[in-house]
Amino acid sequence: MRADDMIMISVDDHLVEPPDLFAGRLPAAFQDFAPRVERLANGSDVWVFNGTLIPNIGLNAVAGRPKEEYGIEPTAFDEMRPGCFDVHERIKDMNAGGVLGSMNFPSFPGFSARLFAACRDKDLALAVLRAYNDWHIEEWCGSYPGRFIPMALPVLWDAELCAEEVRRVAAKGCHSMTFTENPAALGFPSFHDPSWDPLWTALCDEHVVLSIHLGSSGSITVTAPDAPVDVMITLQPMNICSAAADLLWSRVLKNFPDIRIALSEGGTGWIPYFLDRIDRTYDMHRSWTGQDFGDKLPSEVFRQHFLTCFISDPVGVQLRHQIGIDNIAWECDYPHSDSSWPHAPEELADVVTGVPDDEVEKMTWRNASHWYSFEPFAHRPRERCTVQALRAEAAGHDVEIRSYDKGRFTRSGQGVDLGELAAKATA
Amino acid sequence: MRADDMIMISVDDHLVEPPDLFAGRLPAAFQDFAPRVERLANGSDVWVFNGTLIPNIGLNAVAGRPKEEYGIEPTAFDEMRPGCFDVHERIKDMNAGGVLGSMNFPSFPGFSARLFAACRDKDLALAVLRAYNDWHIEEWCGSYPGRFIPMALPVLWDAELCAEEVRRVAAKGCHSMTFTENPAALGFPSFHDPSWDPLWTALCDEHVVLSIHLGSSGSITVTAPDAPVDVMITLQPMNICSAAADLLWSRVLKNFPDIRIALSEGGTGWIPYFLDRIDRTYDMHRSWTGQDFGDKLPSEVFRQHFLTCFISDPVGVQLRHQIGIDNIAWECDYPHSDSSWPHAPEELADVVTGVPDDEVEKMTWRNASHWYSFEPFAHRPRERCTVQALRAEAAGHDVEIRSYDKGRFTRSGQGVDLGELAAKATA
Numbered sequence: 001m002r003a004d005d006m007i008m009i010s011v012d013d014h015l016v017e018p019p020d021l022f023a024g025r026l027p028a029a030f031q032d033f034a035p036r037v038e039r040l041a042n043g044s045d046v047w048v049f050n051g052t053l054i055p056n057i058g059l060n061a062v063a064g065r066p067k068e069e070y071g072i073e074p075t076a077f078d079e080m081r082p083g084c085f086d087v088h089e090r091i092k093d094m095n096a097g098g099v100l101g102s103m104n105f106p107s108f109p110g111f112s113a114r115l116f117a118a119c120r121d122k123d124l125a126l127a128v129l130r131a132y133n134d135w136h137i138e139e140w141c142g143s144y145p146g147r148f149i150p151m152a153l154p155v156l157w158d159a160e161l162c163a164e165e166v167r168r169v170a171a172k173g174c175h176s177m178t179f180t181e182n183p184a185a186l187g188f189p190s191f192h193d194p195s196w197d198p199l200w201t202a203l204c205d206e207h208v209v210l211s212i213h214l215g216s217s218g219s220i221t222v223t224a225p226d227a228p229v230d231v232m233i234t235l236q237p238m239n240i241c242s243a244a245a246d247l248l249w250s251r252v253l254k255n256f257p258d259i260r261i262a263l264s265e266g267g268t269g270w271i272p273y274f275l276d277r278i279d280r281t282y283d284m285h286r287s288w289t290g291q292d293f294g295d296k297l298p299s300e301v302f303r304q305h306f307l308t309c310f311i312s313d314p315v316g317v318q319l320r321h322q323i324g325i326d327n328i329a330w331e332c333d334y335p336h337s338d339s340s341w342p343h344a345p346e347e348l349a350d351v352v353t354g355v356p357d358d359e360v361e362k363m364t365w366r367n368a369s370h371w372y373s374f375e376p377f378a379h380r381p382r383e384r385c386t387v388q389a390l391r392a393e394a395a396g397h398d399v400e401i402r403s404y405d406k407g408r409f410t411r412s413g414q415g416v417d418l419g420e421l422a423a424k425a426t427a
Numbered sequence: 428m429r430a431d432d433m434i435m436i437s438v439d440d441h442l443v444e445p446p447d448l449f450a451g452r453l454p455a456a457f458q459d460f461a462p463r464v465e466r467l468a469n470g471s472d473v474w475v476f477n478g479t480l481i482p483n484i485g486l487n488a489v490a491g492r493p494k495e496e497y498g499i500e501p502t503a504f505d506e507m508r509p510g511c512f513d514v515h516e517r518i519k520d521m522n523a524g525g526v527l528g529s530m531n532f533p534s535f536p537g538f539s540a541r542l543f544a545a546c547r548d549k550d551l552a553l554a555v556l557r558a559y560n561d562w563h564i565e566e567w568c569g570s571y572p573g574r575f576i577p578m579a580l581p582v583l584w585d586a587e588l589c590a591e592e593v594r595r596v597a598a599k600g601c602h603s604m605t606f607t608e609n610p611a612a613l614g615f616p617s618f619h620d621p622s623w624d625p626l627w628t629a630l631c632d633e634h635v636v637l638s639i640h641l642g643s644s645g646s647i648t649v650t651a652p653d654a655p656v657d658v659m660i661t662l663q664p665m666n667i668c669s670a671a672a673d674l675l676w677s678r679v680l681k682n683f684p685d686i687r688i689a690l691s692e693g694g695t696g697w698i699p700y701f702l703d704r705i706d707r708t709y710d711m712h713r714s715w716t717g718q719d720f721g722d723k724l725p726s727e728v729f730r731q732h733f734l735t736c737f738i739s740d741p742v743g744v745q746l747r748h749q750i751g752i753d754n755i756a757w758e759c760d761y762p763h764s765d766s767s768w769p770h771a772p773e774e775l776a777d778v779v780t781g782v783p784d785d786e787v788e789k790m791t792w793r794n795a796s797h798w799y800s801f802e803p804f805a806h807r808p809r810e811r812c813t814v815q816a817l818r819a820e821a822a823g824h825d826v827e828i829r830s831y832d833k834g835r836f837t838r839s840g841q842g843v844d845l846g847e848l849a850a851k852a853t854a
Contacts, residue, residue, distance in 0.1 A: 066714075067715065068714045068715060069715075070711075070712060184651035190650065190652075190654060191650075191654075192653045192654055192655070193653065221669060223617065223618075223670075223673040224609070224611035224617030224619060224673070225611075226619045227618075227619055227673055227676070227677075228619070228676045228677065228716065229716050230676040230708055230709075230716050230718055231672045231673050231676050233708050233712055233716075234672040234675075234676070234704055234708050237704070241662065242650055243650075245650070245661040245662050246650040246651070246658050248661075249654070249655045249657040249658050267700065269699060269700025270696075270697045270700045270701075272742045273694065273700075273742045274697075276696060276740065276741060276742055277661055277664070277694070278661055281660050281661050284497075284764060284765065285494070285656075285764065287493075287494040287495045287497070288494065288495060288496075288497045289655065289657050289660075291655065312707075313703065315700045315703055315746070315749070316700070337712065338707075338711065
């Protein structure tokens with residue numbers, strides 16, 4: 001399929017929250033305690049909430065910048081491409097990149113809103129979380145109907161409230177909730193604890209997918225404090241298999257047959273090996289571990305419940321039928337450093353050379369649309385949804401790679417202290 | 428290729444140390460402090476050294492037993508198949524399983540001999556370690572020339588002494604040294620610390636392969652204390668990619684171009700995805716991380732330095748050319764629970780259906796022979812090395828699956844406390 005003719009829905013992008021997110025969205029009693037943006041003496045912008053400062057690290061907002069400016073140093077709004085935090089600019093960037101639809105993970109609250117979960121005033125935390133979800137659904141996604149798959153933050157600290165939030169946002173058309181790879185690692189009951197049952201029930205009732213982003217367990221893989229940063233970058237997407245295994249063997253899938261989970265930014269090339277591994281584990285060990293999937297193999301159970309995705313994964317495309325052609329979606333990862341925006345369509349067209357059109361369509365948009373109950377053509381005729389059509393709308397929009405460097409930060413990753421970084425990630 | 432016609436060299440098996448291992452092998456001053464076997468009140472046999480008790484966990488000695496008897500409970504010598512600890516019985520089992528050659532990892536000292544490294548009397552520790560290596564090379568492997576790839580334990584606590592041990596055992600014909608996935612995780616300098624340089628130099632000089640077994644960092648992946656044990660079993664082989672990434676991006680490969688590393692029990696199906704990942708990481712990030720492989724891609728560097736292996740990995744066989752046909756070896760994993768002894772040849776023949784004979788031979792024995800400088804035909808004519816020929820020698824040897832259960836231990840894995848297990852593993 002030609003890049004121009006593709007329809008592309010990305011199931012994993014990121015937004016950097018704009019400073020005015022909470023304006024007018026909290027009850028008066030909480031307004032003074034709302035998360036707010038401050039500029040530090042070193043020139044970086046940070047979110048401040050509940051006594052915690054959260055920088056926007058450089059690697060998380062590099063779209064449109066030269067690779068020499070990549071880094072993990074803190075950054076500021078004026079060092080980011082506006083599409084990171086301004087939805088109108090984002091839509092222009094999506095058009096220029098040929099991207100029809102996009103699901104946006106949060107930045108400063110953490111992928112599973114653990115910043116809010118850490119707040120001791122639970123009334124405040126819940127008010128802030130609901131305000132965030134309302135802003136996300138109404139303002140960010142609502143400004144451009146049919147262009148965003150809305151996704152809510154979870155109430156990590158209370159399964160009943162979390163279930164209630166699932167039902168509340170589903171009523172607004174939101175069918176995705178971000179979650180953590182491992183609640184136990186964050187100090188909450190594990191996936192194996194029945195206390196989460198109200199959440200599983202609500203997700204099944206409301207057809208909401210649990211979207212688990214890599215890195216959402218609050219830790220990064222650091223082999224040693226003096227390891228090159230490349231080790232951490234390489235290993236980041238390779239640890240989501242822990243979440244897949246944890247949920248696959250859990251009682252959750254057995255007791256809640258309609259539960260659906262997305263392994264966001266998890267890649268796909270490793271899945272066939274993983275499926276062989278779980279089937280072999282089942283064969284060798286079930287008689288003493290007591291696992292029982294009835295007449296199904298674990299690999300079949302996986303395909304019933306898990307959506308996987310890739311940015312550009314030649315091995316995953318090659319092995320698509322061993323993964324499950326209905327289980328693969330595409331992601332852009334804008335504006336993070338793994339993204340190939342604005343050239344993703346061309347990169348992907350290259351990788352899917354020789355793949356039948358109907359299979360390409362499943363991977364680029366049909367599976368995303370189906371899993372997330374997302375109907376773009378209800379808002380925009382299909383012929384205006386292709387890469388070519390969207391790019392025509394973006395005519396004149398500047399997508400040149402250019403420097404956003406204001407000279408306030410050092411830009412070498414070689415002095416990164418990974419021990420310190422890991423400590424911050426788990427703090 | 429027919430199973431009968433295969434020649435099979437396994438680069439990953441395990442021995443359970445026999446109680447008389449150290450008899451007559453230590454100077455008089457150390458004899459009283461040698462590791463010894465004791466039977467506990469619960470009926471299990473443990474090794475005792477330096478105030479530490481090390482049980483033989485059940486899963487590590489299940490060859491020939493029914494799957495219902497698998498478990499992670501402690502076990503005893505009379506609950507194991509004798510081939511676990513008796514080299515003469517082992518050879519009969521190898522013959523019956525059609526296995527020509529075998530490399531045997533240690534049990535009670537830990538894969539990287541960290542039990543000895545933890546001993547404060549370093550003279551005693553070194554004497555014990557050298558006695559172990561001498562026993563392994565002379566008695567275990569030496570009893571049957573051409574049947575075992577000898578492998579030495581490392582001196583983890585001293586790089587100079589470790590280098591010396593490499594040279595000492597190489598002079599005895601030993602071209603493999605077991606090591607840890609991550610010395611930093613065990614409290615030693617990381618792979619990135621130049622203090623290891625004497626070891627890298629000795630390995631290159633003496634053509635000794637560093638054999639890194641999964642689990643050798645002293646930790647296991649436990650997602651939550653209440654997770655099913657199947658999660659831990661599934662994830663075990665999936666974490667060795669951390670060691671691969673750690674070494675790949677390190678200065679070691681750049682400064683010691685002849686270094687060779689085996690990822691023992693690491694599987695192969697994930698490698699093509701990993702190679703795509705490292706090449707993409709290099710492309711996206713090298714300009715700020717400073718990585719430089721000259722005119723090579725990281726994936727090419729990987730193939731120069733790493734040997735991978737599988738027990739039975741259909742995806743790895745399918746993708747063998749993307750991994751590197753010269754980088755794949757076979758392993759039996761006798762007597763651990765992942766092994767399919769004595770039917771491994773038939774299982775493998777099934778997986779390599781349609782693969783050209785010369786490629787099958789590379790995977791079943793040629794690569795193992797080449798990487799480990801192991802020359803079996805020097806001791807036994809090639810026509811006597813096939814599965815069929817070896818099995819003919821084993822005629823009458825009992826390989827029936829049968830119970831070794833003496834009724835002293837519980838056999839259900841469902842009550843396993845994974846938190847406790849993880850604590851023991853990292854203790």
